[in-house]
Amino acid sequence: MISYLKGIVAGIQTIGGGRMMLTLEVNNLGYDLQVPQRLAKQLPESGGVTQIFTHLQIRDEVPFLYGFASPAERDLFRQLLSVSGIGTACAIALLDTLEVPDLVQAIIAANTQILIQAPGVGKKTAERICLELKTKLVEWRKSAGFFVATGGPAPGILEEVQMTLFALGYTADEVSHALHVVSEDIGLTKDAYVEDWIKQAIAHLSSSQEVTH
Numbered sequence: 751m752i753s754y755l756k757g758i759v760a761g762i763q764t765i766g767g768g769r770m771m772l773t774l775e776v777n778n779l780g781y782d783l784q785v786p787q788r789l790a791k792q793l794p795e796s797g798g799v800t801q802i803f804t805h806l807q808i809r810d811e812v813p814f815l816y817g818f819a820s821p822a823e824r825d826l827f828r829q830l831l832s833v834s835g836i837g838t839a840c841a842i843a844l845l846d847t848l849e850v851p852d853l854v855q856a857i858i859a860a861n862t863q864i865l866i867q868a869p870g871v872g873k874k875t876a877e878r879i880c881l882e883l884k885t886k887l888v889e890w891r892k893s894a895g896f897f898v899a900t901g902g903p904a905p906g907i908l909e910e911v912q913m914t915l916f917a918l919g920y921t922a923d924e925v926s927h928a929l930h931v932v933s934e935d936i937g938l939t940k941d942a943y944v945e946d947w948i949k950q951a952i953a954h955l956s957s958s959q960e961v962t963h
Contacts, residue, residue, distance in 0.1 A: 752815070755781055756801040762790050767839070772817055774802060783817035784838075786846045792819065807838065816842075822894045823850050829890065833882045835875065843868040844879075852926045854891050857883050863909050867922035902929045903947050904940040911947045920955060928954045 757776035765771050770790040772783045783802060785793075793800055802817035803824045816838065818824040823845060830841035844853060847868040856864050862876035871879075903911050915925045928951040932938050938950055 752804045752806055754801055754803045755783075755817075757781075757799065759793055759796050759798050759800055761796060762793060769839070769842075772802070774800070774817075781815060783815045784842070785817040786819075786823075786842050788846050788849075789817065789819045814838075818845075820850075825890070825894065826850055826853065829883055829886060830879070833879050835878065840868070840870050840875070843870050847922045848926060849923065852923070854887050854894075856926075858887055858891075859905075860884065861908070863912050864922050864926065867916065902933050902940070903942075903944075907941075907944045907947065910944050911951070914944075914948050915951060915955075918952070924955055924958075925951070928958075 755774055755776050757774045760773040760775045760780055762773070763771050765784075768787070770785050770787050772785045772790065772793065774781045774783060783804065785802070789802075803819070803821050805816045805818070805824055805827060807814045807816065816824075816827065818827060827841050827845060830836050830844060831838065844865065847853075848856060848864070855861075857880050860877075860880040862873060862880060865871055865876035865879065866873055902908065911929070912925055915928070916922075920928070929947070931954050932947065932950045933940075936950055936954075938946060
């Protein structure tokens with residue numbers, strides 16, 4: 751098994767279906783690794799040195815290498831692959847949609863509404879992921895050093911808040927982060943009105959966009 755590769759970024763290209771392929775030069779050998787778009791955006795420019803944690807999969811006797819930013823991201827990818835009907839494209843789509851701690855939290859909380867924001871993930875698939883991985887991830891997150899935040903809207907109103915923000919064009923990553931900030935930094939209570947959660951989340955998201963522009 752190849753646990754990780756450390757080498758020079760020789761190139762990054764988009765292949766079919768929006769997938770990202772990283773070519774990493776290690777000791778004068780070029781390795782092609784499919785990586786999440788999130789990781790591709792974080793990599794140094796061509797010629798820069800980076801370390802990538804890898805997963806080797808063999809399909810029809812052909813080896814494929816997948817690369818990840820951390821051992822935890824790779825391990826969660828493997829956990830997702832253990833779910834019946836989940837392939838590599840679906841697992842990478844989930845990792846691109848949410849950061850690792852937020853994805854773990856969504857699965858443990860059975861928050862299917864945010865999971866289906868990932869391309870190719872439908873409601874039944876999201877429910878199956880939660881059913882098969884919830885118990886495993888409760889234990890895994892302890893060894894991985896993650897904690898599941900207890901903040902955010904109460905379950906009864908969470909879906910309505912998320913649906914409204916998604917309809918406004920915000921991504922799963924943005925919504926997850928905004929609700930965490932509103933809960934932890936602003937201190938809005940779990941059972942506050944739906945309208946208050948939406949208003950505060952939009953205010954945070956709008957201010958964040960102004961900063962980035």
